[in-house]
Amino acid sequence: MSSNKAQFLDSIRQALGRTQPTSTAPVPTPVDESIARLARPEDDLPALFAERAAKLGMEVKHTTHDRLAKALVDELEQSGVRSVVSALDNPAMAGALCNAGIEALDWRVDRSMAACYAADAGLTGAAAALAETGSLVLQSTPAVGRGLPLAPPLHVVVVEAGQILADMLDLWSQPVQPPPAWQGLISGPSKTSDIEGVLIQGVHGPERVVILLVDDA
Amino acid sequence: MAEADTHPSSAPLTHEGHAILFPPLPYDMHERADAAVKDTALLSAIESATMGKYEGRKQMCARAFGDDYPAMRKLAGDIKQHTLDHLDFYLEQFIERAEATGAQVHFAADGAQANAICLEIAKRENCRSCVKSKSMVTEETGLVTALEGAGIETVESDLGEFIIQIDHDAPSHIVTPMIHKTRREVAAAYRRELGVDCTEDPEELTKIARKHLRDIYRKADLGVSGANFLVAEDGALVLCTNEGNATFSVTAPRVHVAFVGIEKLVPTRRHLAVMLKLLARSSTAQPITVYTDILTGPKRVGDAHGPEQMHIVLVDNGRSAILADPALRPSLRCIRCGACLNACPVYRKVGGHSYGAVYSGPIGAVITPLLRDPAGYKDLPNASSLCGACYQACPVHIDLPTLLIELRKRLVEQGKPKRIERLMYRAYAASLKSPWRYKLSQWLGRKWLRMTADRDGFVHRTLPPGRAWTDHRDLPAPAKQSFHQWWRKEKGTKAQRHEGKSEIRNQK
Ligand code: SF4
Numbered sequence: 001m002s003s004n005k006a007q008f009l010d011s012i013r014q015a016l017g018r019t020q021p022t023s024t025a026p027v028p029t030p031v032d033e034s035i036a037r038l039a040r041p042e043d044d045l046p047a048l049f050a051e052r053a054a055k056l057g058m059e060v061k062h063t064t065h066d067r068l069a070k071a072l073v074d075e076l077e078q079s080g081v082r083s084v085v086s087a088l089d090n091p092a093m094a095g096a097l098c099n100a101g102i103e104a105l106d107w108r109v110d111r112s113m114a115a116c117y118a119a120d121a122g123l124t125g126a127a128a129a130l131a132e133t134g135s136l137v138l139q140s141t142p143a144v145g146r147g148l149p150l151a152p153p154l155h156v157v158v159v160e161a162g163q164i165l166a167d168m169l170d171l172w173s174q175p176v177q178p179p180p181a182w183q184g185l186i187s188g189p190s191k192t193s194d195i196e197g198v199l200i201q202g203v204h205g206p207e208r209v210v211i212l213l214v215d216d217a
Numbered sequence: 218m219a220e221a222d223t224h225p226s227s228a229p230l231t232h233e234g235h236a237i238l239f240p241p242l243p244y245d246m247h248e249r250a251d252a253a254v255k256d257t258a259l260l261s262a263i264e265s266a267t268m269g270k271y272e273g274r275k276q277m278c279a280r281a282f283g284d285d286y287p288a289m290r291k292l293a294g295d296i297k298q299h300t301l302d303h304l305d306f307y308l309e310q311f312i313e314r315a316e317a318t319g320a321q322v323h324f325a326a327d328g329a330q331a332n333a334i335c336l337e338i339a340k341r342e343n344c345r346s347c348v349k350s351k352s353m354v355t356e357e358t359g360l361v362t363a364l365e366g367a368g369i370e371t372v373e374s375d376l377g378e379f380i381i382q383i384d385h386d387a388p389s390h391i392v393t394p395m396i397h398k399t400r401r402e403v404a405a406a407y408r409r410e411l412g413v414d415c416t417e418d419p420e421e422l423t424k425i426a427r428k429h430l431r432d433i434y435r436k437a438d439l440g441v442s443g444a445n446f447l448v449a450e451d452g453a454l455v456l457c458t459n460e461g462n463a464t465f466s467v468t469a470p471r472v473h474v475a476f477v478g479i480e481k482l483v484p485t486r487r488h489l490a491v492m493l494k495l496l497a498r499s500s501t502a503q504p505i506t507v508y509t510d511i512l513t514g515p516k517r518v519g520d521a522h523g524p525e526q527m528h529i530v531l532v533d534n535g536r537s538a539i540l541a542d543p544a545l546r547p548s549l550r551c552i553r554c555g556a557c558l559n560a561c562p563v564y565r566k567v568g569g570h571s572y573g574a575v576y577s578g579p580i581g582a583v584i585t586p587l588l589r590d591p592a593g594y595k596d597l598p599n600a601s602s603l604c605g606a607c608y609q610a611c612p613v614h615i616d617l618p619t620l621l622i623e624l625r626k627r628l629v630e631q632g633k634p635k636r637i638e639r640l641m642y643r644a645y646a647a648s649l650k651s652p653w654r655y656k657l658s659q660w661l662g663r664k665w666l667r668m669t670a671d672r673d674g675f676v677h678r679t680l681p682p683g684r685a686w687t688d689h690r691d692l693p694a695p696a697k698q699s700f701h702q703w704w705r706k707e708k709g710t711k712a713q714r715h716e717g718k719s720e721i722r723n724q725k
């Protein structure tokens with residue numbers, strides 16, 4: 001049914017006026033960082049990240065390692081959360097959630113989409129964060145799946161200050177080999193303004209994204 | 218071009234929407250444009266949707282890039298142009314790397330082939346229900362109609378596209394597809410098609426769609442998407458949305474099929490970064506879309522979520538013919554941000570449906586004739602005042618006015634000019650033969666137009682051949698006196714002219 005690969009590539013080659021595959025790899029346009037870079041490693045990255053993440057509509061709460069478990073429980077209680085799926089590998093937090101009477105499903109026990117659909121909140125860490133835009137970077141690994149930050153109405157994400165990169169150019173300075181099946185830049189709660197331009201949060205993904213920014217410095 | 222031949226005949230025209238995007242050819246845009254211009258509700262809806270983004274884009278880009286903004290657009294344009302100039306190499310690299318991640322790559326010369334590939338996969342994998350995220354290429358090929366024709370229930374997941382689908386309408390903007398619709402129409406469609414009781418509150422309408430689509434995600438075994446970019450160096454496919462519907466559509470179902478135009482490639486992820494920095498700023502005045510999903514292959518061993526199979530259908534559908542034409546090749550740089558639509562005074566007056574095709578606005582006026590049928594869409598390249606606002610807005614530096622002029626030139630060269638046009642040009646040439654003839658013709662023209670003008674200072678209707686103009690636009694009446702007359706009276710005394718000349722001489 002489909003035109004085969006050789007034929008397809010041939011037609012592209014012909015369109016470009018070539019009869020043979022190019023023998024040497026073309027040199028791609030250099031990315032001039034003096035133009036394209038929007039944040040520098042020497043900037044105050046946690047401050048920049050917090051400011052820009054807030055501008056994207058995410059709620060940023062500053063905390064420390066010691067106070068993290070309490071900050072998490074406070075946040076969930078304030079939000080009226082009854083059940084969570086947690087991919088946070090942290091026994092102290094699991095204990096705190098249990099004490100607060102929040103039904104916490106350990107991701108390692110139930111990794112189904114069904115569990116993600118049912119939970120009031122998804123708790124995850126992040127693979128990195130970007131000061132440039134205020135984005136979270138998540139990746140699919142056995143330790144976290146792509147439905148968890150997406151399906152529950154609330155996503156609570158723990159970000160360590162040391163994980164914050166300056167610019168997208170730093171995230172992709174080297175090709176990742178092999179790349180994860182999914183890398184997601186999450187930059188705010190799910191939103192739309194399709195109906196008469198009225199902004200509404202929580203279309204398909206979470207209505208709220210809360211960032212617990214752990215900065216002991 | 219192939220698509221023009223295959224789409225309307227092979228697919229049943231079940232929805233009115235298809236007649237909007239696939240009208241019989243040759244297409245005369247005047248009828249719809251006239252109706253749109255008179256529809257004040259439509260005009261104010263389009264105006265408010267586009268102007269906010271137009272102003273927002275300028276502010277966002279100035280804030281992010283400052284004086285480097287022109288250089289940034291040039292950089293992005295150069296990256297895309299380089300990739301197109303070596304598309305054979307980058308495509309081959311992409312295919313090899315994507316296959317190494319476990320994705321299956323397919324090749325479709327035209328829309329019918331692309332649809333057939335998708336149907337074959339759906340049949341083989343026994344898929345019954347499909348959820349689809351917004352994709353312009355699938356609009357081009359008419360995939361939804363093809364899937365439904367094969368008995369596979371298909372639901373659009375982008376809120377705007379979802380509403381358009383249930384209301385049997387068609388998108389009118391490449392980024393914000395339902396700017397022509399009101400909340401009242403949405404509520405009416407919900408009541409009629411979904412059988413729900415609802416108010417016209419956008420929040421309520423959105424939450425109903427959320428709930429409805431959750432059930433669809435759970436049920437669907439086929440997820441269809443397009444792609445905003447492909448990365449050659451690692452075979453990645455990139456999706457940008459604000460709603461998260463694409464993420465869902467390619468996460469929940471067990472089979473993912475992506476339709477991608479071959480022009481979507483960039484060499485590396487660093488080049489991708491340059492594009493992402495411009496896309497959302499140009500499109501909706503955001504620094505980045507809420508969800509940027511970078512997908513490399515189906516789910517890995519040990520992954521909990523994600524499709525078991527990932528199929529990437531590379532779609533040509535007229536693109537290699539554009540590629541083969543160096544003068545028009547830059548049109549393939551387009552990253553479908555919609556900025557040129559928002560900037561275009563013509564688009565803002567006539568709306569997307571007037572273009573009679575999937576792609577509207579300035580970029581649509583260029584690529585619709587090229588992808589489908591130049592003779593069938595000969596109005597489109599003329600639907601521009603060549604003011605250049607689109608060029609200024611374009612993040613990949615496509616000189617749209619020059620491309621439009623090139624297309625006009627070709628249309629004139631190919632087609633025979635009308636008799637009336639030949640007569641007009643002959644008369645025009647005759648009037649330029651001597652100064653007195655020129656002055657006389659100008660005087661006559663001015664007199665006549667001032668006589669036919671209404672009190673508001675505009676000519677609304679005049680005799681043929683001028684009527685071809687006034688049928689669709691108003692013509693401002695000329696000034697009382699010509700520039701020549703004014704000059705002679707105000708500044709042009711002999712003495713002054715003499716002085717001027719001697720001054721110039723002295724300067725030499
Ligand atoms: S032509 Fe340029 S401005 Fe228009 S949609 Fe494409 S990239 Fe955006």
